[in-house]
Amino acid sequence: MLSLIKQRRSIRIFQDRKVEKTKIDQIVQAALLSPSSKNNNPWKFILVDDKEVLVELSDAKEGGSQFLAKAPLSVVVLADPEQSDVWIEDASIATTMLILAAQDLDLGSCWIQIRERKHSERVSSEEFIKKLLGIPKNLRVLCMVAIGYPGEEKTEKQIKERKLDDIYQNHFGNKMRISNIY
Template identity: 50%
Template sequence: MELIELLKNRRSRRRFTDRKIEEEKKDLLIKSVLLSPASKSSNPWEFVVVDDPELLKQLATSKPHGAELVAGASLAFVVLGNPAKSDVWIEDCSIASVLLQLEAEDLGLGSCWVQVRARNHADGYPASEFIKKLLGVPENLEVLSIVAIGYSEEEKKPRVFEKLGYEKIHQNKY
C-alpha cells in the first residue's frame, strides 16, 4: 500500500478481537519504535511491551476516561521518556508513538493512542505514577502514552481527500 493510502486508512481502533498478535509482528512493532528519529540522536525513549491480560486490565484504569480500551487490546506499548536525556523528549516519544501506530496499520493491526502525560488517575494523582508503580518503572522516567494494539473489531471508513481541512494550509504567508 502506498503511504498516503495507509495514512487515509489509519483510524483509532478501540475494540479488538481476542486474536493474539504473532511474534513476528510484535518483533516488527518493536523495530519500528527503535527506528524512530530523535533530536540529537539522544533516543530518550524506552518502552514497556505489555501482553499480560491482567496488566492490560490494570493499565485500562490508569485514568477515568479514555483508557478503558486498553483492557481489550492484545498488546500495549507504554512509551516512557527520560527528560534528563533530552529537553524535547515529548516530541521524541510522540514520534515513536505515531510510527508504532503506522507500523501496526501496515501489519493489519488496529491501534489507539492513550494519553498519559498531563492526565490524572481517578484518585487525583498523576496517571503516570499509577503506571510506574504497576510496571516497576524507574522514578526518573516519565510516561507519555500507552499505544494499545490488536486485531480490530471495528469497521471504520478511511478518510477522504475531499474532506481534509485545507483551510489549515497557508501558502508562503499566513
C-alpha cells in the same frame, strides 16, 4: 504510505487473538528507527500482553483507557527527560511510527494519552502506571498504545473541507490551494 495514512483509524475493539511475536518485533523496530533530536533516542518501551496487567492499566485514566482491558497488547511509551529536553516530540514521533507500522501489519491501534492526565483526584495517570509497572522515578510516561487485530471497521479518513483553508504559502494569510485528493 499515503493509502496507509488514509486508512489508519483509532481502533478500540479488538478480536480475541494474540499478536504474533514477529509482528511485535517489527512494530518495536519501527519505533526504534524513529528520528530524534540530536539522535538522542531517549525512549523506552514496555510491551504488556499479560491479561491481568492490561486490565489494571485500563484503569489508568478516569475515561478513555477502559477499552485496553480487552486488547491483547499495549505498548507503554516512556522517555528520559535527562537524555533529551524534547523527549515529548521524540517519543511522540516514535509512537506515530509504531502506530503506522501496526497499520501496515493489518493491526489496529489507538493512542491512550497518559502525560497530563489523571487517574483519580490525587493520583496522576503517570504515577499510577509507574507504580504498577515499577518504572524508575527519572522516566516519564507519555502514552500507551493499544494494539490488536481490529474487531471493528471504520471508514477511511476524510479531510474536512474547512481544514484545507488553514494552509498558507510563503506568508501567514496567503492561502494556498490544496486539492483534496481524498
